[in-house]
Amino acid sequence: MRRGVTGAVLRYGLWVALGTAAFPPGALSAQQPDSTRLQIFERLRQLARPPGLDSTLLVDDSTAAARRGQGPGAGQGLAGFDSIAGRLLQLPGFEVTRYQGAGAEFGAAERRLSLIGTEERKPLVARADFELTADTAIDFDEERGLVTARGAAEFRRPDGEPLTSRQLIYDLNADRGTALGARTVYNEGANWQVAGDLTSVQPGLFWGRHISFTSCELDEPHYHFATGEIKWVSDNWFVARNVTLRFADVPVMWLPFIAQGLGTGRSSGILAPTFSINDIVRTSGSYRRRISNLGFYWAMSDYTDAKIAMDWFSDRFFALQGGFNYFWARQFLRGGINYREYWETGGGRQRTLNTQNNWEISERTSVAVNASYASAGSFVRQNTFNPLELTQSIDSEGRFTRRFDWGSLNVGANRKQFLTDDRVTMTLPNASLSLSPLTFFQAPANRERWYNNLSWSGGMGFNRDITDNPAQSPDSAFVLSRADLITTRGNLTSSFTLGNFGFSQQASFNERLNRDIPGAALFEPGDTTVNLGVSDVAESTIDWSATLDYQLRTFGSLVVTPRYRVSGQLLRSDQIEAAQEFVSAPRRSSFGVGVKADVYGFWGGFGPFEAIRHKITPQLDYDYAPAVTPTDLQREVFTGAREIRRRNQISLSFNQTFEAKLNPEAQAQADSAQMVQDSLAVADSLAALADTTAQGQALAAQGARRPRAAARGDRPEPTRPPAGTQPIQLLGIGLSAVQYDFVLADSTGRWEEGLQNQELQVRLTSDYLRGISPSLSFDLFDRGADRSGEKQFSMHLSSVNFGFALSSNSAILRWLGLGGRRGSPVPDRTAALPPDNPLVDDTGSQETTIVPRTEDPFRGGGEQRSGGRGFNASFNYSLRRPRYATETDELITANVSFSPTRSWDVTWRTSYDRIQGQFLDHIVRLTRDLHRWDAHFDFVQTVNGNWTFRFEVQLKDNSDLKFDYRQRSLDNAR
Template sequence: MHDQLLLYSRGMRRNNTFTIKFLYALIWVMVLSGVALPAYAQKTKHAAKDTLTTKNVQDTTTVKSKGTQNKSQLTDKIVYQANDSIVFYGDGTGMMYGNGDIQYQKMELKANYIRMKMDSSLVYAMGTKDSTGQLVGEPSFKDESNQFDAKELTYNFKTKRGFIHHTVTQQGEGYIVSDLTKLTSDKTFYMSNMQYTTCDHTDHPDYYIQLTRAKVKPQKYIVSGPAYLVIEDVPLPLALPFGYFPFTSKYSSGIIVPSYGDDFTRGFYLHNGGYYFALNDYMDLALTGEIYTKGTWAVNAISTYVKRYKYRGSLNFSYRQDITSEKGMPDYGKSTNMSIQWTHSQDSKASLYSTLSGSVNFSTSGYNRSNINNVYDPTLMSQNTKSSSINFSQRFPNSPFTLSANANITQRTADSTINMQLPNLTVTMSQIHPFKRANTVGPEKWYDKIVMSYSGSFANSIQTKENKLLHSSFSRDWQNGFDHQIPVSATFNLFKYISITPAVNYEERWYFKSVQQRWNSNTQSVIRDTTSGFYRSYNFNASVTANTTIYGFFIPNRKIFGDKIDRIRHVFKPSISFTYNPDFSNPIWGSYKTYDKYVQDSQDPQRMDKETVLYSPFEGGIYGYPAAGKSGAIGYSFSNNVEMKVKEKSDTTDQPVYKVVSLIDNFSWSGSYNLATDSLRWSLINANLRLKLPFSKSYTLNLSGTFDPYLYGLDANKNPVHINQLRWAHGKFPRFMGTNFSQSFTISDQTFKHNSSGNKENTNQEQPSQQTTLMNNTDIPSLYNAQQDTVKKQTKPSSSEVDADGYEKPQFHWSLSFNYSLLYGQSSIFNYHTMEYGMQWTQNLSLNGTISPTPKWNINWSASYSFANKQFTQINIGITRDLHCWSMSAQLVPVGYYTSYMVRIAVKSSLLEGLKYQKSSSFQDNVNWE
């Protein structure tokens, strides 16, 4: 069975071509999307249940008969049954009471009351009233091509003609209700006083399209007379004189009707009109366009494709020329922009060894600003960066090698900067034991433990402006090269408890150009000459690391502390390493070159001072170049963990029960000391503290900081610089340089409900979602979305949502989320009195929440607060109201760069998406330029 695509418009799934004359485009979209659905071959909303047999009947009389045949009128057997009784009269009339069911050939009729005349093959069916006066058992009819419900039905088995009162048929998302329907022998329906609606209250819909008369030819067409829109039983002066709608149940092509409107700066317009192409069972294409009276135009191409168990994706391309105002006016503007969006994903079942995925979002810098469809969306208008990537990977079975390729593009729309990496190729080899014996005999040798791996990559990138990208030179403007890395290491045990890991890392770079530098004494500047060729640059380093784990236990004095605290455990993990890097600026390595720089002496203009400048020909290379200077650094890292074992209440067996309480989850500090330099040998000290707070099992507080061990002094130009004087040598603690902290927190009505209920089980189930959010510092999506789902699902009160008097309890749901970040760090202001840089605070706070006073109302909002300006910088408010088959929404941006409003009332069904009223503010009148 072929895969069916997600079509561009649901209303196009059954329409291929159409011709219509219309007065108003709004009614055109509604009738096209709704009435052009076949009134046959769909399940009815009020379809009867499965046929009942005598085994299910509990009445005193149950009659079931088979094989009745009237040879003068009927050509096949009639199978009929009823739950209550069947009565036959001498004139050939039969009456069935109680869930009657008649089957003749491919036709089946069910109703609570059925009357049939055998001599004329005429059958009449209707529903009956129960003890409460409600009509039940209404007729339900189906054959090989039709299925519908009705109030009353008259049908002739022989001529296959019928007359139906109040037909109800469900067609996709909508319903067709006809007051009177005539069914002919050629399967043609003639309908009178017909309604189409997406409201499931078919007896009294909130809105419908009234069709006075219509002729339906199954699988061919619908011809309708005058039609008009009715909302809340009020006819509106929006009408069509007639309509012709061909249709098919197959996936097919068709015209996309445009919408129209008026824009202040562009004029009147036709929007999103074009043609839909059903290319095949795996791919479609929609070509649409826009045109404005003042010259703006645009073309769009949208395609989706899918192949089951293989891949799926979509492509959206847009090219537009925007013209605002008129020539000669001061606000006249003209811009040409384009956008391409492509997504592709591969099914995991398609291949075990290769994958391909893509996510492309590329557009010119002015696309969002000029596109009228985006100006009311603050998210798109404030978007400053865009990223695109395409990734491919290939694994080779029974091999340690993996090949991957990717392309990345990053845009900054603020200044039209493009950073493109195309392509990036990487070959990796997982760890192998090159010297390990195939058949190990005896104890493991030292060379059996040696492991090595390989990583090779090729990169080609450029950073430029949009208008210069296509004019760039590959040899001059693009950066490219190869990089190879080979790490080799092994791990041994020393004195049983100390782990020793020696390692050697080799890196080699291949470049295709180098930059030679020389000094021009006449212009007093550096001249750079780019030469092409093949160039190698390599470096290596060696290191050895020793680490171990030390455990310590402290048992408090029982006389002082009692037996509440069993013991305290301290886990200490020290790590010492030594890393050596040669000085690759030494001429023997060939990584650096020099040139002589001559500068006039400020005291004697006739004298030239000579200075030798060291440089690398690979400065600016995509993989960098070896560092100058020798390094022999001793690195250190110390990690601590402190836990306490606490006695709880004894269980029923009087056995003590203990729990572990974390006092310090982790406290660590690290740094290095460089033996190869003559000054400033100590590096900055990095410290980290992680605490598990006692009020939560999952909430974790993380703090980090940096400390400077050296004092500041002034150079010859009176600028502050580090001097080779340690702070602790002058009785000072290393200077704290700053820290940062960020946290997210969510509270809701469910949070307090669980806390106040005293139910430990419910509390444990609710809290982890909230506490995990706090620990991960995420944007609190999980609990927020859960609240949204709760509001959506609780549209009907359950038995637990009523009070003691049987009334429904009010359902008021809310959630509030805080996102706070704090940065305390060194400022750029130097205090010459204390000889230290000043410190400053930087804070950011964002809030968002939702309020649902009833299941039908929902209010969401978000705000950002600037502590520097002491005011809110952005506020967004959204209000939605569920009106059954309608939806009302409002968006308001009272504070921010794009202050605006939007009010919209529309039908929720996608089939009638054109049936809406929308009012928006003009973005040009509301932009805050301050």
């Protein structure tokens, strides 16, 4: 018995043994009898029984069945097997080929088999690696190894889509086929429908002529590419020539050739250049053409890649950009760097840089370096088309974090480059060390003595701030506040807590160094000792203090905290002749007390409210320090300073809220409809604004004291009622702390001088207007335009800030009948609101920005748009209104997105200056869903006057395939 690839003997044995099940009895009558067949029938005759199945073989061998089930024709073969067929199938070293049909013709001399089919029983040939069916017949030529299908045929592989054709020839020896009039699907990033004459089809590869392909699954596709010749390598690339893009049957574009990668991962290759039609055929003599992203991408490994590309902008610059990215998952290390070098048309040379790096060295140690840089802010202002790049600073930051068993260490640095005035600020270094609290003489609460559970905590910090301002004009008066400044700070803190007693110590160092100060700016006019040179002027202080306090909770929520404090200071100043070295101020002793309480008032309800509660939270802080007797040197150095005069001052903060409890019926409705959980969102800017207010600082100080109170075993503050019974805040009013110094008021005879606050800040909140949280600031005193006059109490609204967001499910819009139905699902606000820059350049060229962005090539692509997302909007209002300055700012920013139809998306971001009465910038995008294509209509205008318009049609399945028209202008740049 001969073994081979085709397994001839096995195939013929199967035919004879199972012929009666597969074909009519007369199907083989015209052929010469086979010796093996005669031997089988002779054996059956001797057994004196008709052919049939051996009862011991009714159950097929599981191993053979599993082997047969691996082929594509499993389950579609013959109905059953006798003992001989079962044993033949189990023979090792053979490859099984299965045949099926209504009839067959076999030529022994030519070694040629023809399977005849009918409409009910089509011919089939199946092996482990393919399956072939046809309408009419299948011819198998063993000598040549050819399988030919007559009539409509279908060819299948286990790991591929079926291929149908009107005629098919397959070479078993070469594992290659030819299909005329073929249709199949290739899943290479999309479901590509391929039709035409495939002259050569091999596993993972085909050549074709007169091929059309499209990703549109409709019977009448909206578009398709018609090619003269094509070569397609699965999961790799394809190349075609004589390519015509047709929408329906209308040709819209012809290309001599097209080459495209098909892999879903990263692969090396030429970048897709970015240009528009009018960059090739200029429609105006003044139009500046631009071609960018012309370069090469190199996927060096699974963990690293690099690219280099050029950018040419007519009459502006020529640029080269290089980038490198890495991602080593096992080392938890990832990042990248992008660098651009610009050669200006006028001869200048600029450079920009962006890098992001993050390394998780261990569970306790991490390092991060994120940096951006531009050699000249004016170059960015003149050439950028990104509105946000002009309004944001160019930031860099680096940090090292290490956690120990006994504390944590943080070392960092940051740099900010402001494009508005070319100012640069830098903090280098910024270090802090926090020590974990230590508890001495630990004991449980039921056995503790007065000395048990003594706790200690401490820490230290150091930072150095550098401010580099633009050079001042020599023709104008020198302004000291605009000089370059270096500020160095350091501090040490320590705190002991024992029961309700607290003992804390603090020491700090502060140095201000003004650089390059002209001598004339430091002295009075006419002083003959003036040094007309330029020098640095420094002033340094060292402060220390020790505080002992006792926290006493009396009744209700009233907490009284008396304290005693000892403090001192050392001063050195280049501007004080007697303080060229450190001079110590008199040691001060001060006494103080802090009082805090919650006062409640209850009122009857109205409407859906069962009761109203008015809560007032006053916090009073009093501090007294007697006068000291300074030496002559101390009096000369600290004349008029608070370090030597008597101090008698009070501080008062006052917050109040009006809360309501819903009646049971209204509460049930609120729970079901989620009335309280309105979709209005708090603007991010408000949280940042609150942190800068004195009220925010007071709240932070309160929060800092809470851990100590908990350590002392104080009763916990009352918790809010559980969900479902939580009261609703109708109105909350928060005021910043007010400080008053009685000594200053008595010394001047005017009460206004005693009020230390220059501003009063107010913040309003409400659960029914969640997100609309106004913050107002009032200037309290009028000192005249030059700020040299006496204080005159005169409240002046100096600033207003608030923001809010709306969606189609907001309560306000529902009440007006403009939103969704009550109880309908709230859309994802994060995904629905416009991003910071809705016109992100997906091509990778980033031609709208001057400072590059570091991309993450190891992250998957974003999702496609989905229409019908509803209405989403966010608004922010900011007013800055100095009392005498003429530069009043009133700015409104808005982000709006909605889908007027399921196929259209609209996004608009803008800023409006109400004082100037004009819009500062715009980002407008209209997107039309064209099934497998997207059409974009974009308009961008920056605050410096640069604008660009783009119309683009982009294939969803291949973002590099697009047709666009762009118009841009730099003529109005200012």
